[in-house]
Amino acid sequence: MNAGYDGPMIEVRDLCRSFGDTQAVDHVSFEVPRGSVFGYIGPNGAGKTTSMRILATLELPTSGDALVEGLSSVNDPDRVRGRLGFMPDSFGTYGDTNCIEYLDFFARSYGLVGRDRTRRLRWVMEFTGLRPLATKPMRGLSKGMRQRLCLGRALIHDPAVLVLDEPAAGLDPRARIELRQIIRALAADGKTILISSHILTELAEMCDRIGIIERGKLLATGSVDDIRRTLQPTRELLVRVASDDAWALELLRSDSRATNVRVVDGAIRFSIAGDEVDQVAILHAMCDARIEVLEYTPQHNSLEDVFLQVTKGQVQ
Numbered sequence: 409m410n411a412g413y414d415g416p417m418i419e420v421r422d423l424c425r426s427f428g429d430t431q432a433v434d435h436v437s438f439e440v441p442r443g444s445v446f447g448y449i450g451p452n453g454a455g456k457t458t459s460m461r462i463l464a465t466l467e468l469p470t471s472g473d474a475l476v477e478g479l480s481s482v483n484d485p486d487r488v489r490g491r492l493g494f495m496p497d498s499f500g501t502y503g504d505t506n507c508i509e510y511l512d513f514f515a516r517s518y519g520l521v522g523r524d525r526t527r528r529l530r531w532v533m534e535f536t537g538l539r540p541l542a543t544k545p546m547r548g549l550s551k552g553m554r555q556r557l558c559l560g561r562a563l564i565h566d567p568a569v570l571v572l573d574e575p576a577a578g579l580d581p582r583a584r585i586e587l588r589q590i591i592r593a594l595a596a597d598g599k600t601i602l603i604s605s606h607i608l609t610e611l612a613e614m615c616d617r618i619g620i621i622e623r624g625k626l627l628a629t630g631s632v633d634d635i636r637r638t639l640q641p642t643r644e645l646l647v648r649v650a651s652d653d654a655w656a657l658e659l660l661r662s663d664s665r666a667t668n669v670r671v672v673d674g675a676i677r678f679s680i681a682g683d684e685v686d687q688v689a690i691l692h693a694m695c696d697a698r699i700e701v702l703e704y705t706p707q708h709n710s711l712e713d714v715f716l717q718v719t720k721g722q723v724q
């Protein structure tokens with residue numbers, strides 16, 4: 409712990425990195441508070457890996473900085489490494505090495521000795537569910553188990569911050585759910601987590617906030633709901649009534665709060681610019697008029713729609 413530090417655990421400050429003419433990371437800034445999960449979402453080539461590698465001290469920025477617990481990954485890389493665990497999107501396997509040997513190697517590299525090392529190894533094997541596979545050679549591991557081993561490696565020195573580059577890629581649905589549970593358990597334990605994916609739906613449920621990046625630029629940050637609200641300033645509502653909907657249609661069309669009143673697939677749809685108070689007031693008005701309302705539901709953009717609205721599908 410960085411004594412007395414109470415700022416964000418991850419701070420990316422006006423970060424830029426170019427490779428020749430390619431601006432891989434273009435003035436990106438965001439913060440991640442302690443104990444929270446930030447999802448970094450973007451298509452191929454968006455700049456996720458490059459920014460994560462800079463945070464993990466494996467790459468230098470062209471300008472700007474990336475800080476872990478207030479320490480600069482550019483000026484203070486050794487102290488940053490002690491506080492950060494990095495899970496790359498691909499990692500080398502050492503065919504005959506077994507899981508416990510692999511983790512023990514990294515534990516020693518981080519300077520863990522004696523009982524501390526044994527205790528830590530035991531905890532990581534238990535937490536990642538790798539204990540039954542302790543002596544299995546790495547070449548025999550399934551994709552899901554390899555991902556767990558790689559996460560175990562990132563956790564071995566008990567870092568406060570985890571940077572996970574596409575950990576869910578290639579996992580089956582069960583392994584994805586288990587990964588989500590692992591990530592939430594780590595956050596509940598106070599770890600701060602930056603996790604990337606191409607797919608918003610994959611991360612939405614496990615992240616407190618997300619950032620959408622494309623062509624090196626951060627296009628939107630906030631909770632999924634915040635971003636959805638920004639993109640969809642009017643509310644869309646769906647109404648189903650038990651009897652003839654002519655009366656409901658007439659009532660809604662005469663209500664100045666409701667616009668774009670129409671029938672779609674047998675249900676009435678309309679928009680309101682106001683908030684929940686207007687939404688409730690319109691429902692009251694229908695009930696007062698003795699309209700038998702069977703269903704009254706706000707319609708949200710799907711997460712795919714949100715992602716498509718923010719990004720433009722450009723690659724570099």
Ligand SMILES: Nc1ncnc2c1ncn2[C@@H]1O[C@H](COP(=O)(O)OP(=O)(O)OP(=O)(O)O)[C@@H](O)[C@H]1O
Nearest residue numbers: 427430432450451452453454455456457458459724
């Ligand atoms: N070492 C490098 N040399 C040249 N160009 C690079 C290098 N590393 C990354 N790039 C380029 O920088 C851009 C961003 O790449 P990056 O790997 O950070 O994106 P990403 O969002 O992680 O993509 P993916 O999801 O495909 O892994 C791409 O155009 C990539 O080709």
